[in-house]
Amino acid sequence: MGGQVNLSWNIEGAQFYTVRSEPPLPDLPLITTSSSVSLQLEGNQSPDPKSYRVIIEANTPKGLERLIVNLRVEGRSVCSSSIKSQAQLPAAKSVLKATGLGHFDVPHVAGRLIVYHKSGLSLQSQIASAQSLGAQWVRDLGGGWNLYRTQPGQEAKVAQSLYQHGLGQYVQPEYLYQPDSLAVPPHNRSYQLEQAPLFRLMNLEQAWQKLDEVKPGCDAPVVAVADTGFYTQRGDLAPNLTPQNSWLDVVGDEIENPRPVRGAVEPKPGAGANHGTQVASIIAATTNNGSALAGTAYNLLRVLPIKVFDAKRQAGTLQVAQALEYAAGATQIAGQVFINPTPAQVVNLSLSISKPGFRDPYLEQVLEQVTQQGVVVVASSGNADLPSVGYPASSPYVIAVGATDINQARAKWFSGYASNYGAELEFVAPGSGVPVAYGPSKDDYALAYGTSASAPFISSAIGLYLLQQQQLGKSHTDRLTQVRNCLKSAGQNASAWNSQTGYGLVDVAKVVDPHNTACFPKE
Template sequence: MRLKALLGILLTILVVASLAFKPATAQQSEKVKVIVMIDRDSFDEKAVKGLGGQIKIRYKLIPAVVIEIPENAIEKLKSVRGVKKVELDKVAYAYPGNGVGRPPWYTPTQPPQVIPWGIDRINAPDVWSITTGASNGVIEVAVLDTGVDWDHPDLAANIAWEVSTIGGVVSTDPADWYDGNGHGTHVIGTIAALNNDIGVVGVAPKVEIYAIKVLDDRGSGTYSDIMLGIEQALLGPDGVLDADGDGIIVGDPDDDAAEVISMSLGGPVDDTALHDMIITAYNYGVVIVAASGNEAADQPSYPAIYPEVIAVGATNSTDGIAWFSNLQPEVSAPGVDILSTYPNDDYETLSGTSMATPHVSGVIALIQAAYYNKYGTVLPVGTFDDMTTNTIRGILHVTADDLGDPGWDIYYGYGIVRADLAVQAALG
């Protein structure tokens, strides 16, 4: 009897204990990241903490923060004083090619230089007697991607700054921004591989590059990290938006903001805060270029679809539209079987609108460098409808090879970009 009584007591204790733990488990909620547009003057941070939230990123250039918060507290967060809009953080991806890479212990022998077919197709070599993208450090292209192999012998001289924003943390530690994927190094090579006797050559072989890692080594990244990458492109290595206080950051030798932002990435979903950050960059005069996407969809992905962004479609070596290229780009460029630089001092052939995008970014760098070297300033960005030579977008439109229906069409946009005609138009 005593044994039975003792067993009964133990069983009761176990049942009570298990019941005691169940409510705590049930009350737990998975934490998620949200991008929150705020009124900085009235935003109640204490209320956020009271909901179990933590601010992970504070943007400097737009009134927004990123908050990690229990999922079941999001509705309450929307009611916190100073909160204007709450959106779940989203994921964007590099548009992958078909490269296979090589093992890390492989040490390639540098091959003799070739001019990739895409560089030749847009007639970039015809411009190099006029401009190579060099501008005494004024014109920089920020590549938001998977990082860079910074000491690649065909790139190293043009890499001016490396930084990572992965996880909402701004870091210049090489362990954080090194390209463990290959996508970013490939994109950068198409823009700025050196004109030497090895490997390949880029569209603008002497332009300075900001390698900003916003995508991890799997090729994916959050919208919030991309926003932080755009902000870093504007602030530059010194972290100051407008060092001389003249209200001009693009084409200003006293500031180190990027003149071009190149994004060979995209996602399927709109986001107010991401768009606001892009509008901020656009309003400062930064030319923003993005891949239209590889889904064979009837419109570009985000952020390429935003009106402030130049969406780029991909073509093949016979000027046909690549089967995967999303429709309704603004312009097109070579994006199939593109040879470029790759990590571990190597080279790789990839395809995608990711590969088309840097051709356009490189052409813009050539235009701005040539214009700055002649006039001491840069051209304004312009709009989708521009058809004059007074803006970057207008120049791209009127000088492109118009291969579809006359004017803009859903397949080629305004056509395949031409570096030679674009630079000539910019210089009058």
């Protein structure tokens, strides 16, 4: 692929050697008494391989001896390798700027506190002092963060004591996130009647045509879906999932006693069992093969299933954070390291806490970390009909997606339930009557309502954009900024953002159009 090549040889009776190459390489021809040489080969920017013949000659008592080494520098793939991520343990979290206490009026895990320790005191002395105040240390979360256990119902009181005694710069509960879904009506089966009108709102059919001839050697970008669980055995979904050894359940059945499991992400009946399957199917339902549903990605992307909700439909701060870390490459859960063999480039979070002004500082730092690793996170704005976007969609490290109806207006479903909107809203996507996979059986499907259904439309659009980047050999160091700029250029309200629908519906055909300089800047 280019770089330094070291050659060594043994020709009996030779006192010096002549080294040359066809075609010429830098620093050759060379006359040397050494029986080794280092050559520098430039990387090959063309798609076709380059070949070199390195010829080593020496005069010996037996006459002229000649060795020939054939070197081949592989051609650059038509697809940029920039799409790939490196599996690595989470980097140290950046220094926390917040001080004080978190929101204890928001649903949270009973008996759990996440504490950012002040510097200056040893961990041992802090642990001992915290225990005297009713907080038992559980484990180090890295970067100054630690997990404590306390009596259920005493979280706020103990947090106040820890903060007042200088044992935490910041103390928060482990927040509980909710999947942003609403009721699902009965089944339907027709793409033309049910899906096409929604897909055409985002010009998906034209986008597929622009990606019709995907070049060989292009890796399918991976969209991680962190959710309630997945019916992975469905024949109309399974072909577009990552390999089973990459799936991860970060929590198991009980959030209070996490038991991570690799390769098994099946949902528990009644625990939002269909939610993850629905979200995944919007992206990855098998397309153009006679099955009931088409996926927005048209078989061009893969979905990585990560289960973050337990059997009671609870997902805490740590579960969401671990899912993000694992999607980016690796995470550590209760002392056990899980390395992801298929790192994701996009993470879909169809979950939120809808409380105006809410932030989760621990999760915020993980979001910053994975963004720096090149992962783009997408989240739903929430369904509480509030003039503020739910968290984590409201984070600056997340692309916030609301829901629209068939008339391209902010989606409103029934009393008290409508798409959250406000200053942090960036885009909208279909969220009313979206056909989704429903249940464990192939081709069973229903209609979904909510911003949970909207987020995967944008996650899919980003995945298709990254695929087109590969094909064009493009790469960008600040992936989130580039993705945002691209999507804005393709937004229905690109020139006139508004709080109800943000930059509007995204024209995916513009997102993958090589001539759109906002998406594919000229070098």
